[in-house]
Each structure stands twice: as structure tokens, then as C-alpha cells.
Amino acid sequence: MFVEDLVKGFYDIISKNKILILVNYDVDAIxxxxxxxxxxxxxxxxxVLVPVKTVTELKKAFEEQKxxxxxxxxxxxxxTLDIIEILEPEENITFFVVDSHRPTDICNIYSSSQVRVLxxxxxxxxxxxxxxIFNENESSEDEDVDSVEPDDEEESDIVNVNSVEEQQNxxxxxxxxxxxxxxxRRRWEENRKKLLFDYTQFSYYGRSAAMLMxxxxxxxxxxxxDLLWWGIVxxxxxxxxxxxxxxxxxxxxxxIAGHIGRICDSTIINDDEDNMSQxxxxxxxxxxxxxxxxxxxxxxxALYRHWxxxxxxxxxxxxxxxxxxxxxxGEKRLKQILAExxxxxxxxxxxxxxxxxxxESRQMYHSMDLGLRKQFYGMMEKISNTHNLLxxxxxxxxxxxxxxxxxxxxxxxxxxxATLETNSRENSPTQCFYNTMxxxxxSKKEFLDQGIEKAKWILSNMFRHVQxxxxxxxxxxxxxxxYLIVQEGxxxxxxxxxxxxxxxxxxxxxxxxxASSRKIKATRLPLIASATLDSDxxxxxxxGIPPITESMPKSFFGKAFEQVSNKTNIEISLDYFDSSIAxxxxxxxxxxxxxxxxxxx
Amino acid sequence: xYCDKVVELLKELERSRExxxxxxxxxxxxxxxxxxxxxxxxxxxxLRKQKDNLPLDAIRLRRAAIERNKRCLxxxxxxxxxxxxxxxxxxxxxxxxxxxxxxSQSEIEWFNNYCKTLVSYMxxxxxxxxxxxxxxxxxxxxLYTEVRxxxxxxxxxxxxxEVLILxxxxxxxxxxxxxxxxIRQGILEQVRQ
Numbered sequence: 001m002f003v004e005d006l007v008k009g010f011y012d013i014i015s016k017n018k019i020l021i022l023v024n025y026d027v028d029a030i031x032x033x034x035x036x037x038x039x040x041x042x043x044x045x046x047x048v049l050v051p052v053k054t055v056t057e058l059k060k061a062f063e064e065q066k067x068x069x070x071x072x073x074x075x076x077x078x079x080t081l082d083i084i085e086i087l088e089p090e091e092n093i094t095f096f097v098v099d100s101h102r103p104t105d106i107c108n109i110y111s112s113s114q115v116r117v118l119x120x121x122x123x124x125x126x127x128x129x130x131x132x133i134f135n136e137n138e139s140s141e142d143e144d145v146d147s148v149e150p151d152d153e154e155e156s157d158i159v160n161v162n163s164v165e166e167q168q169n170x171x172x173x174x175x176x177x178x179x180x181x182x183x184x185r186r187r188w189e190e191n192r193k194k195l196l197f198d199y200t201q202f203s204y205y206g207r208s209a210a211m212l213m214x215x216x217x218x219x220x221x222x223x224x225x226d227l228l229w230w231g232i233v234x235x236x237x238x239x240x241x242x243x244x245x246x247x248x249x250x251x252x253x254x255x256i257a258g259h260i261g262r263i264c265d266s267t268i269i270n271d272d273e274d275n276m277s278q279x280x281x282x283x284x285x286x287x288x289x290x291x292x293x294x295x296x297x298x299x300x301x302a303l304y305r306h307w308x309x310x311x312x313x314x315x316x317x318x319x320x321x322x323x324x325x326x327x328x329x330g331e332k333r334l335k336q337i338l339a340e341x342x343x344x345x346x347x348x349x350x351x352x353x354x355x356x357x358x359x360e361s362r363q364m365y366h367s368m369d370l371g372l373r374k375q376f377y378g379m380m381e382k383i384s385n386t387h388n389l390l391x392x393x394x395x396x397x398x399x400x401x402x403x404x405x406x407x408x409x410x411x412x413x414x415x416x417x418a419t420l421e422t423n424s425r426e427n428s429p430t431q432c433f434y435n436t437m438x439x440x441x442x443s444k445k446e447f448l449d450q451g452i453e454k455a456k457w458i459l460s461n462m463f464r465h466v467q468x469x470x471x472x473x474x475x476x477x478x479x480x481x482x483y484l485i486v487q488e489g490x491x492x493x494x495x496x497x498x499x500x501x502x503x504x505x506x507x508x509x510x511x512x513x514x515a516s517s518r519k520i521k522a523t524r525l526p527l528i529a530s531a532t533l534d535s536d537x538x539x540x541x542x543x544g545i546p547p548i549t550e551s552m553p554k555s556f557f558g559k560a561f562e563q564v565s566n567k568t569n570i571e572i573s574l575d576y577f578d579s580s581i582a583x584x585x586x587x588x589x590x591x592x593x594x595x596x597x598x599x600x601x
Numbered sequence: 602x603y604c605d606k607v608v609e610l611l612k613e614l615e616r617s618r619e620x621x622x623x624x625x626x627x628x629x630x631x632x633x634x635x636x637x638x639x640x641x642x643x644x645x646x647x648l649r650k651q652k653d654n655l656p657l658d659a660i661r662l663r664r665a666a667i668e669r670n671k672r673c674l675x676x677x678x679x680x681x682x683x684x685x686x687x688x689x690x691x692x693x694x695x696x697x698x699x700x701x702x703x704x705s706q707s708e709i710e711w712f713n714n715y716c717k718t719l720v721s722y723m724x725x726x727x728x729x730x731x732x733x734x735x736x737x738x739x740x741x742x743x744l745y746t747e748v749r750x751x752x753x754x755x756x757x758x759x760x761x762x763e764v765l766i767l768x769x770x771x772x773x774x775x776x777x778x779x780x781x782x783x784i785r786q787g788i789l790e791q792v793r794q
Contacts, residue, residue: 018759018761018763018765037747037774040774041743041745041747041774044743044744044745044774044776045774046745046759046763046765046773046774046775046776047773047774048765048766048771048772048773049771049772049773050768050770050771050772051770064766064768065766065768065771067756067764067766068763068764068765428770430770431770434749434770434772438792441793443793444793
């Protein structure tokens with residue numbers, strides 16, 4: 001069932017008791033839980049927080065912690081599963097689901113009270129009606145009908161009627177009515193199957209969980225700049241990692257701009273008053289040391305504020321794909337852009353006529369000339385038009401804090417993804433989870449900066465990997481889809497055993513492949529990437545991403561994987577909350593691809 | 602040289618970490634005491650032998666050495682007691698066995714007396730149950746705190762009677778009074794904001 005009012009239907013209920021919070025490993029979920037924690041702190045509510053990566057972990061964590069728990073909050077996990085069936089909870093436990101994964105499982109939606117979905121339903125979701133899916137009176141009998149012979153079924157119907165005489169009369173009458181009934185039922189069954197298939201065919205993402213939690217904070221009047229910033233990071237993650245389409249993001253940005261106006265403006269007005277009352281001298285220092293968020297247009301260049309411009313241009317997915325930087329021609333194009341930049345600077349500024357812009361572009365952004373930095377955005381905008389780099393800019397947000405380096409929300413996202421996915425021997429995945437969570441607190445900037453360094457490393461490696469994959473023709477066309485296998489033993493291949501990194505690699509590789517092939521058909525094909533998950537257990541990870549021409553990033557791989565595993569006897573565990581990510585034995589992989597080709601063509 | 606032994610004792614104490622108590626050096630103290638006795642005997646010796654022509658400087662030197670020994674011994678004992686007192690506030694009335702081993706008999710006695718005095722004082726504050734002064738030595742910012750579990754510690758009963766299960770790598774919001782002893786034991790870790 002859907003919760004209408006976040007405060008009455010959710011917060012007022014949980015705030016009376018100890019609660020269990022289960023969180024998925026992704027940036028949006030971490031932002032959401034951070035906001036929720038902040039809200040709970042106001043009311044001193046005792047909670048237990050457990051990070052869960054897979055469905056198995058979810059079950060285990062629930063089993064361990066279910067003693068004395070009445071309310072469970074699931075963040076970005078569990079919405080697409082039938083929670084009651086999987087966890088088998090006791091009657092008095094209520095689940096609140098905050099999940100951006102879609103489609104939400106039909107049983108969760110129509111659960112009478114035990115499962116409550118916090119995200120309001122959207123029109124595009126096309127949730128089937130209750131009557132079409134469930135048949136209250138007959139649902140139990142339905143199953144009997146299929147398995148038991150017709151005569152037996154009638155008898156079972158008639159058992160409650162005791163008299164023997166009536167039985168025969170009734171039998172005749174029933175013969176007629178049951179036939180009609182059965183036909184109706186069959187039609188209903190078919191319709192149900194079709195509806196369910198249509199509903200669950202594609203998996204995609206809905207509204208960011210972090211933003212939903214921010215809405216709760218807003219309704220409780222507990223919002224602050226920090227909370228809003230975390231919400232923004234959640235939204236940006238969805239955009240940067242391609243989980244949501246541009247229109248939806250723009251809509252969200254508008255809402256956020258409203259929030260910024262409300263939260264950050266009040267201080268500015270005060271300052272204006274101060275200004276009037278002649279204290280203008282002290283005023284500027286006040287505003288510049290304050291924490292504030294500004295919305296501005298920014299470039300789709302990864303981390304350029306913390307990197308050199310050359311590197312950022314080279315390793316960002318957007319520019320790398322549009323300029324085809326993996327070819328020699330692409331390399332020339334990059335040089336040309338840098339040269340044009342130099343010319344631009346040369347024409348526009350007398351102060352810097354002695355500097356070599358190429359050298360500038362090779363030093364860290366924050367140590368570049370101030371004049372250059374100020375003009376950088378406008379210049380890139382101009383250059384982008386001449387080089388077919390349309391849609392290079394997008395509305396974004398900046399966090400200003402005192403005189404320190406400014407952070408763009410995309411910087412946070414890259415840094416957090418990198419921190420989340422650098423598990424190694426000394427850093428367990430849970431440790432990474434908490435490090436990521438800590439990097440959101442402003443007092444622990446060092447985690448964020450470390451994350452940015454790691455993100456640079458990951459991005460540059462990813463570019464090299466895609467370049468190598470294209471050169472060696474490792475992106476293979478298998479009829480209805482492309483596939484890319486990250487061979488074990490190639491440089492840094494162990495890194496792609498993490499779902500986020502592999503997804504990023506996959507979408508990079510697909511875009512690069514489409515850009516370098518001349519066929520138009522290529523734009524309509526999806527891609528599957530696979531990498532070794534655990535070399536000891538000989539398992540591998542598969543990620544499917546939708547074709548780039550899809551306006552809405554909907555993936556049908558979840559359903560396809562499921563069908564392949566049903567048809568063949570390959571064991572595929574769809575253990576992740578994202579259904580287009582699956583785990584299987586490496587030796588089954590060729591067979592799996594064959595079966596998938598057969599299914600999709 | 603006079604007073605070498607006692608300085609050695611103090612150095613030993615200083616070299617140890619602030620929050621620990623090194624073993625009570627019985628031998629060292631006895632040696633210092635015997636040194637003091639010898640010095641005393643020497644002074645008396647001087648006084649007896651030469652009644653007219655007293656070697657005043659020699660007597661003064663020995664006298665000063667005795668005084669210094671006394672002062673240093675007092676410092677040794679006082680510093681140890683201070684550390685012990687701090688431990689009472691940090692750890693509680695029950696000392697860990699490794700600390701207990703390092704104490705002398707009289708120190709243990711002192712400690713017990715100190716505990717008694719403290720408890721009886723704490724009972725008198727507040728209306729009926731008294732007030733545990735050792736709990737919040739500094740005013741806490743909030744009554745609840747966020748903690749992470751470092752080990753699988755098992756069940757924990759909350760003040761409300763509910764049961765919480767402490768598992769490794771989970772995060773909890775607990776009341777400060779309940780979390781603090783567990784943090785000291787190294788079971789939980791506090792999450793700073």
C-alpha cells in the first residue's frame with residue numbers, strides 16, 4: 001500500500017519505537033539514510049542500521065535483527081521483491097519501503113498494511129488494477145482448479161451442502177455455471193499473465209530516495225543546507241550514472257532550485273538589511289565563509305575542478321565518446337580544442353599573453369590562472385558548438401564553504417562511487433560503505449578528497465580499458481546485442497567485479513562502440529558486460545544496459561535473465577537489487593550468451 | 602652519589618604511559634629507605650664523635666639528601682595514587698587484573714577506601730537514588746549517540762526493556778549512558794559527525 005502522507009503515515013508511526021534500517025550499497029541510498037539519520041537524531045529514536053548488498057544479505061540481516069523490531073525501513077532495496085514471501089516476517093512487523101528501483105512488486109503495492117511503499121505512484125508506472133491481479137474469493141480455489149479434476153472440484157464446492165438430494169440438482173445447475181465461470185477465469189488468468197508481464201518487463205529507476213527523505217525533512221521543518229546537499233547528491237547520482245533521463249532530472253532541478261531559494265536566501269536577505277545599515281564592510285566576509293549552495297550550469301566534464309583540464313577532457317565519458325579520443329584522429333581533435341582554447345585566451349586577456357595555454361591545461365585546475373578559470377565555462381560552451389559537443393552543459397549545483405575548494409555535486413558522486421567500490425583485502429565492503437557515508441559529513445573532508453583521487457584513477461583506467469577493448473575488438477556483436485567480457489588477468493580487471501564500475505564501463509563501451517561503428521543499427525542495440533566476481537569460486541558478474549537510443553533508460557535484461565535461467569538449466573542468481581545485474585558460474589557464461597541470443601532474436 | 606636510587610624510581614614512573622600504573626617497585630623503595638637510614642646513622646655518628654669541631658657542611662649535605670629522598674618518595678606514591686584515582690573515574694570500581702597486580706597492599710586499601718567515600722558521597726546527591734558522577738564528566742551534547750559495532754557482541758538489553766542485537770558492522774543509535782561503557786570496552790565505536 002502507498003503512504004499518502006509522509007509525516008502521518010510514516011514518521012509519526014516509526015518515531016515511537018525502535019526501528020531497523022536496511023540500506024543498499026549505492027550513493028543514493030547512502031544519501032537517503034544520512035538524511036533519515038539526521039531526522040531521527042532530533043527525536044532520539046533508537047535505530048539499528050545494517051548495510052545489505054544482496055538479497056541473501058537482506059534475509060540474513062533481517063533474521064539476525066528481527067527480535068523486538070516492529071518497524072523496518074528498507075532504503076533502495078526490497079521494493080521489487082515480494083517482501084512478505086522472502087523474509088517471512090511475523091504479523092506485527094511493518095515494512096516501509098523507500099526504493100527507487102522500479103517496477104515495485106505488485107504484492108507490496110497491494111499488501112493491506114504490512115508493507116507500505118513511501119514513493120507515490122507515478123503515471124508512467126502503469127500499475128495494474130487490483131481486480132486484474134488478485135481475485136479475493138477465488139484465488140485459493142483457482143489453484144485447485146488447475147491441478148484437480150473438474151468433478152473433484154465440484155464436490156469440494158458442495159461439501160458444505162449436506163443434503164444429498166439437493167446435491168444432484170445443484171450438480172446440473174453447476175455444470176452450466178462452472179463452465180462459464182471457468183472460461184471467465186481462464187480469460188482472467190491470461191489477462192493477468194499479460195498484465196504482469198507488461199508491468200515487470202522493464203526495470204528502471206524512479207525518483208531518488210534521497211530526495212524523498214529530504215521531502216520528509218522539509219515537511220517536518222528540519223531541513224538544512226547539509227540535508228539539501230545530500231538530497232542533491234542523490235539526484236545527481238541518478239543522472240551521472242544514467243539511471244534517469246534528462247527531462248526528469250531537469251524537473252527535479254527546478255524543485256531543488258526552489259528549496260535553495262528558501263533555505264539559502266533567508267541569510268542573503270539579512271545581509272542585505274545589514275548592507276542598508278552601513279555595516280557593508282563586514283558583510284562580504286560573512287557570506288563567503290557561510291555554507292551555501294548555488295545552482296549554476298556546468299560542464300559534463302568529470303572532476304575538472306580537481307584535475308587538469310586535459311585529463312578531464314580525455315577521461316570524461318561524454319567528451320571521449322563524442323571526440324572518439326581512442327583514435328589518433330580523436331587525439332588530434334583534443335589537441336585542436338586545447339589549441340583553440342589557447343587562442344581564445346590569447347585574444348581575450350592581455351594579462352596572460354606570455355603563458356602557454358597548453359601548459360596551463362596540463363596543470364591542476366585550481367592552480368590555473370584565475371582569469372582562465374573564470375572564462376573556462378563560457379569558452380567551453382563556445383568550443384562545444386563548433387565541435388559537435390551538443391548537450392555538454394547541464395544545470396548543476398555547487399557547494400561553497402568558506403574559502404576552501406568548491407565542490408560540484410558530480411564531484412561528490414564520483415568520489416563516493418569510487419570510495420564505495422574500492423574494497424580490497426584491508427578494506428571490507430562494509431568498511432567502504434561507512435567510509436562513503438562519512439565522506440558526506442563536512443568534518444571528514446579527507447575521505448572525500450581521497451575518493452576524488454581514486455575516482456580519477458578509476459576513470460583513467462576505464463578509458464584505457466575501453467580503448468584497448470575497441471582496439472582488440474573485444475566488444476562483440478552477437479545478433480541482438482553486444483557483449484564485452486573483461487578478461488581475468490588484464491590490468492586492474494579485479495576492479496570491475498563491482499556492479500557500479502562494471503555498469504559505468506559497460507555504458508562507456510557501448511557508447512564508444514556506437515560512435516566508432518558506422519551502422520545505424522548499432523544505436524539500437526544493448527550491451528552486456530561481464531567480469532570475474534570471485535576467481536576462487538569461479539563466479540562472474542553480468543550487467544546489461546539498454547541501447548542508447550532509448551529515451552527512458554529502461555532495461556529488459558532482468559526479465560530476460562530470468563527467462564534464460566528458466567529455459568536452460570544454468571544457475572543464474574539474481575541476487576542484486578538491480579535486476580539487470582546477475583551472478584553466475586564462469587563456465588556457464590558461453591552457454592548463457594547462446595541462450596540469450598536465441599531468446600532475444 | 603646520594604639520591605640516585607630515588608631519581609631512578611621517578612624516572613621509571615615517568616617513562617610509563619600516563620594512563621597505566623607500572624608495578625610497585627618494592628625493592629627500589631626499600632633501597633632508598635635503607636639509604637636514608639645509613640645517612641641518618643652517619644649524621645648521628647658525626648654528632649657523637651666530634652662534639653667540638655662539628656663538620657657542619659657534611660651534616661647539612663646528608664640532611665638535605667634525606668629530605669630529598671623523602672620528597673621524591675612522596676612524589677612517587679602521590680603520582681601513583683593520582684593515576685589510580687583517574688582510573689576509578691575512567692574504568693570504575695572494579696580494576697582489571699593486570700592493574701591490580703601492579704599495586705601494593707596499601708594502595709589497594711586506599712583504593713577501596715576511596716571507592717567507599719565516592720559512592721557514599723554520590724548517594725547523598727540527588728533525591729533518592731543518588732547521581733552517578735562518573736558518567737558524564739563533561740556535559741553531553743545529546744542524550745543519544747551514534748555508534749558502530751566492531752565485534753559480534755550479541756544481545757544488549759535497552760533501558761526500555763527491548764532487546765538489541767549487536768552485530769559486527771552495523772550502526773546503532775543508543776542512549777549515551779548505555780553506549781559509553783561499551784565504547785570503553787572496545788565493543789562499539791562512536792561515529793563523529
